[in-house]
Structures are given as structure tokens and as C-alpha cells.
Amino acid sequence: MEGIGYKILGALLTTLLAFTVGMFYAGFRRKIIARIQNRVGPPVYQNFLDVLKLLSKKTSVNHGIMQHLAPLWLITMSVSTLMFIPVLKDGLFFTNLNFSGDLIFLLYIMVFGPLGMALGAGQTGNPNSAIGVSRGLTQMVGFEIPWIMAIVALMIQYKTTSVTGLLDIQSQNGTWMMFSSPLAFIAALLAMPGMFRYAPFDIVGAPAELASGPISEFGGKYLSTMMTSGSIFAFVKLTLYVDLFMGGASNLIELVIKTFALYMYPVLWGAVSPRFRTEQAVRYFWGWPLFFGFAALIYAAF
Amino acid sequence: MYNDKESQKIVxxxxxxxxxxxxxxxxxxTGCGAIEIPPTMTSRxxxxxxxxxxxxxxxxxxxxLITGYLATKTLKRVIRVYEQMQDPKYVMGFGSCAINGGMYWDSYNTINMLDKYIPVDVYINGCMPRPEAVIAGFVKLQKLIQEGKADGWDRYKKNLDEYRANxxxxxxxxxxxxxxx
Structure with a gap:
């Protein structure tokens, strides 16, 4: 645990784990949606093949510097967020930078990638990208407010801003935070599908309507970088939810079970839902999730 | 070790x-065959x-997919789209219209042989091909890709002047x- 070599190895292992788990989750999602629609569906490793194929494509598109930087920006955000999340409670390899970061920093860095993506998509000059970016930022304003309210409620209630601190409190109390502060959990859970951008909230991508939105000018290696980043970030979000509300995980199997159970919630909701319009999505987020966020704040303060 | 023929073969x-x-x-x-794509993609x-x-x-x-007849006006868009796609890229021609003009062969505003304008990797015959035929065409394309014979994009780059003149x-x-x- 002491040497720098172990730390680098741990960081690489964590990234590899997040990539593999996120890719398999995306594959399971496609399979589950296919089964719901009475289809056979692609194999669960389909997303690995997609990434491999996209990497083997020749890419010759040039719109400017930001367009080349945007996918890198996204993957930088995903990996650096991953480094600040406690993947396991006390693992040998997975404690990367857990103790240096805290929740406020995480909340800040999690919007870093979409902003870089917005700049890159803006430079491509595609009108669909511009519409997609404006929709994405609108939706972000929608779900960030109840989500941040839930997090702030936790911070007030337990008087710490550190994720590891919250984990320690949960193991000391012997109960998960979804039971000890249920209102914050409900607010965060209701805001979660917006973060994943699956079906009722896929207003950013919207392939039938916006031609996949911000990523419409990105193909080949850029798209594969974005898919990699997306799968890592899905793992990050799920692990953060598990750490905050479900008591973390002490081994990998427990982590996979908990994150997969949590992941099924946006997936299954998405599988049976059409798409919201932008104002409907914002109205949803500023309705009950905001109410529960306020209730959680009041519950935490008094 | 690197860049020799054997390792390139494995790659x-x-x-x-x-x-x-x-x-x-x-x-x-591009044409009437586009209606065959939704059943091909969905549950059945x-x-x-x-x-x-x-x-x-x-x-x-x-x-x-060039799904059926190709009007001269659409040809312009098809060329733009085809050249915007990233290598390696494949083209499938649907139905007799893409092969030889079909029932539109003496029409004033459709092209007759698709292969003269963009390189086609797989043709599917029929008017229109049913979803089974479309899937058979995809399987044929997969076989060609595995054998390395689906090289329309390469042909297009090599014979660009000829295609452009047409x-x-x-x-x-x-x-x-x-x-x-």
C-alpha cells in the first residue's frame, strides 16, 4: 500500500474494473430491453465489440481543436471522478484518492465533462448538436437541484462532507442511509433517471429527433472514447449512490449486486417509457423530487 | 515483430x-424499400x-442502405452521405431498381446501375426484398467482411476519378x- 507503484496499479485496476462492469451493464441493458420487447437481443458482450470496431475505424473529421478535445475531456472527467469514489469500503487496491476528495468537489467535477462536451459539440457546427447541448444543460438544471438538495441534507444531518466519513457513519450506526434519512434517498432516487439519460429523459440524444444530439458529428475513435467514458461514468454514479445510501460494499460481489439492483431502476423505467419533452422533464424534476429535497433539508435541519 | 505480414494478419x-x-x-x-427496415429491426x-x-x-x-430506386436528386445526397461516412464503410443495394433500374429503367429521373456511382458490396434482389432477404444480405455482408472482400470503400478511393466522372x-x-x- 505504501509505494507509488501500488497506487498506479490500483488506479489502473479500478479503471479497468469500472470499464468492464459498465460495459457489461450496458450490454445487460440492451439484452433486458430486447427481452421486454420480445426479441432475442444482442449478446451481452456486444458493447465490447462496438468499442473495438469503432476503434478500428479510420477517422478523418476536423472541425477544430475543441472537437478533438471533447471526448478526451469526457474521459478525463470520468476517470478522475472514479479516482475520488470509494469503490470498496476497505480494499487494498481500490482506495485511490478517496480521502482527499469530498462530496462538494465530486459535485463540481461531475459536471466538468458535459461542459467540455458542450464546447466540443458547439464547435462542430451541427444544428442538432446545439439543440442537444441546450437541452442537456436544461435537463441538468432540472435534476441537479433535487440531487444537490439530497446531498446537502446528508451533509447537514451527519455534519461531514466526506464520502468516506458518511460510509463510516453508516457502518457505525449499522443502518443504511436510505433508512436513516429516507427523504433524501427518495429525492436522490427520483433525480437519478435524469442523470442516466435513459428513456423518459433521453431528450439529449433522441436519435429519432435530434440525430443523437451532441455526438452527431463524432464517429469512429471519438465515439468509442465517449462510449468508454459513458460506461465508466455509469459505474461511478452507481457506486456513488451505493456509497451514500446503501452502506457501500465490502467486496466486489456485494458491490456488483447492489449496483446492478440500483441500475435496474432507470433501465426498467426506461424500457416502458416514451420520451419526455424538455419542459416536461424539467417540470417533473421540479415537482416531487424538489418537494422531497425540501422535506429532506427540513428533516435534516430540525 | 511489428508491422510484418503475420502480425498484420492477426490484427x-x-x-x-x-x-x-x-x-x-x-x-x-432513399426509396420504397425503407419500409422493410422497421420490421427487420423490431420484434419479429x-x-x-x-x-x-x-x-x-x-x-x-x-x-x-440504398433502399430501392435512386432519383438523381437523391443521388447527390447519397454521395454526400457516403463521403461523410468513415472508412471502412459498406453499401447495400436493395431490390432490382438498384441493380439495373428495375421498373424505372427508362425513367428520366432515376439512375439505372448503382454500382457506377458508388461501390456496392452486397445486392439483395427482389421487389422489394422481404426482411428475411435483408437479413440474408446482412449475413452475406458479414461473411464478406470476415474474408476481407467487402472493400468497396477502398475501390472508391482508388477509382475516385472514374466514379466522380460518372x-x-x-x-x-x-x-x-x-x-x-
Whole structure:
């Protein structure tokens, strides 16, 4: 645990784990949606093949510097967020930078990638990208407010801003935070599908309507970088939810079970839902999730 | 060790395996055959089990479907779309109209032989081909990709002048850039 070599190895292992788990989750999602629609569906490793194929494509598109930087920006955000999340409670390899970061920093860095993506998509000059970016930022304003309210409620209630601190409190109390502060959990859970951008909230991508939105000018290696980043970030979000509300995980199997159970919630909701319009999505987020966020704040303060 | 023929062969096998099992089809219907694509993709015939899925823009797509007759006006768009797609890219011609003009062969505003204007990798016959035939065409394309024979994109690059001359014969008011990148 002491040497720098172990730390680098741990960081690489964590990234590899997040990539593999996120890719398999995306594959399971496609399979589950296919089964719901009475289809056979692609194999669960389909997303690995997609990434491999996209990497083997020749890419010759040039719109400017930001367009080349945007996918890198996204993957930088995903990996650096991953480094600040406690993947396991006390693992040998997975404690990367857990103790240096805290929740406020995480909340800040999690919007870093979409902003870089917005700049890159803006430079491509595609009108669909511009519409997609404006929709994405609108939706972000929608779900960030109840989500941040839930997090702030936790911070007030337990008087710490550190994720590891919250984990320690949960193991000391012997109960998960979804039971000890249920209102914050409900607010965060209701805001979660917006973060994943699956079906009722896929207003950013919207392939039938916006031609996949911000990523419409990105193909080949850029798209594969974005898919990699997306799968890592899905793992990050799920692990953060598990750490905050479900008591973390002490081994990998427990982590996979908990994150997969949590992941099924946006997936299954998405599988049976059409798409919201932008104002409907914002109205949803500023309705009950905001109410529960306020209730959680009041519950935490008094 | 690196860049010799044997290791390139192994890389090719892996790349072709990934390419053949992950075909992103551009959702761009040029003719009446586009109506055969929704049943091919949805529950009954389920093309996704072969790794075939739709892509919304030419940048992300691998396969361009020319679904039926191709009007001269559409040809211009098809050329733009085809040149915007990233290598390696494949073209499938649907139905007799793409092969020899079909029932439109003496029409004033459709082209007769698609292969003169953009390189076609797989033709599917029928008017229109049923979803089974479309899936058979995709399987044939996968076989060609695995063998490395689906090299339409390479042919297009090598014989660009010839293709361009044919295209300019049809499109009289050529206002596009000379190569759409």
C-alpha cells in the first residue's frame, strides 16, 4: 500500500474494473430491453465489440481543436471522478484518492465533462448538436437541484462532507442511509433517471429527433472514447449512490449486486417509457423530487 | 515483430471480427424499400441479435442502405452521405431498381446501375426484398467482411476519378465541395 507503484496499479485496476462492469451493464441493458420487447437481443458482450470496431475505424473529421478535445475531456472527467469514489469500503487496491476528495468537489467535477462536451459539440457546427447541448444543460438544471438538495441534507444531518466519513457513519450506526434519512434517498432516487439519460429523459440524444444530439458529428475513435467514458461514468454514479445510501460494499460481489439492483431502476423505467419533452422533464424534476429535497433539508435541519 | 505480414494478419482477423459483429446502419431511406427496415429491426425479425443497430448520423454509421430506386436528386445526397461516412464503410443495394433500374429503367429521373456511382458490396434482389432477404444480405455482408472482400470503400478511393466522372454526368449542377469530408 505504501509505494507509488501500488497506487498506479490500483488506479489502473479500478479503471479497468469500472470499464468492464459498465460495459457489461450496458450490454445487460440492451439484452433486458430486447427481452421486454420480445426479441432475442444482442449478446451481452456486444458493447465490447462496438468499442473495438469503432476503434478500428479510420477517422478523418476536423472541425477544430475543441472537437478533438471533447471526448478526451469526457474521459478525463470520468476517470478522475472514479479516482475520488470509494469503490470498496476497505480494499487494498481500490482506495485511490478517496480521502482527499469530498462530496462538494465530486459535485463540481461531475459536471466538468458535459461542459467540455458542450464546447466540443458547439464547435462542430451541427444544428442538432446545439439543440442537444441546450437541452442537456436544461435537463441538468432540472435534476441537479433535487440531487444537490439530497446531498446537502446528508451533509447537514451527519455534519461531514466526506464520502468516506458518511460510509463510516453508516457502518457505525449499522443502518443504511436510505433508512436513516429516507427523504433524501427518495429525492436522490427520483433525480437519478435524469442523470442516466435513459428513456423518459433521453431528450439529449433522441436519435429519432435530434440525430443523437451532441455526438452527431463524432464517429469512429471519438465515439468509442465517449462510449468508454459513458460506461465508466455509469459505474461511478452507481457506486456513488451505493456509497451514500446503501452502506457501500465490502467486496466486489456485494458491490456488483447492489449496483446492478440500483441500475435496474432507470433501465426498467426506461424500457416502458416514451420520451419526455424538455419542459416536461424539467417540470417533473421540479415537482416531487424538489418537494422531497425540501422535506429532506427540513428533516435534516430540525 | 511489428508491422510484418503475420502480425498484420492477426490484427486483421480481430478487426474484421469486431467489424462484422457490429454494423451500424445509417437510418436513411432513399426509396420504397425503407419500409422493410422497421420490421427487420423490431420484434419479429430482430436484426439486433447480429449486432446490427441504427446509427443516426453518417459519422457513426458503417452501412449505407440504398433502399430501392435512386432519383438523381437523391443521388447527390447519397454521395454526400457516403463521403461523410468513415472508412471502412459498406453499401447495400436493395431490390432490382438498384441493380439495373428495375421498373424505372427508362425513367428520366432515376439512375439505372448503382454500382457506377458508388461501390456496392452486397445486392439483395427482389421487389422489394422481404426482411428475411435483408437479413440474408446482412449475413452475406458479414461473411464478406470476415474474408476481407467487402472493400468497396477502398475501390472508391482508388477509382475516385472514374466514379466522380460518372456522378458528374448525372448531376449537372455540381455545387458540392469536390470531396465531402
Amino acid at each position: 486483421d482477423i480481430i478487426q474484421n471480427f469486431a467489424r462484422k459483429h457490429s454494423l451500424f446502419v445509417l437510418a436513411y431511406g 425479425y430482430d436484426a439486433e441479435r447480429f449486432g446490427i443497430r441504427g446509427a443516426a448520423t453518417p459519422r457513426q454509421a458503417d452501412v449505407l 456522378q458528374k454526368k448525372i448531376i449537372t449542377n455540381w455545387v458540392m465541395p469536390d470531396f465531402n469530408r
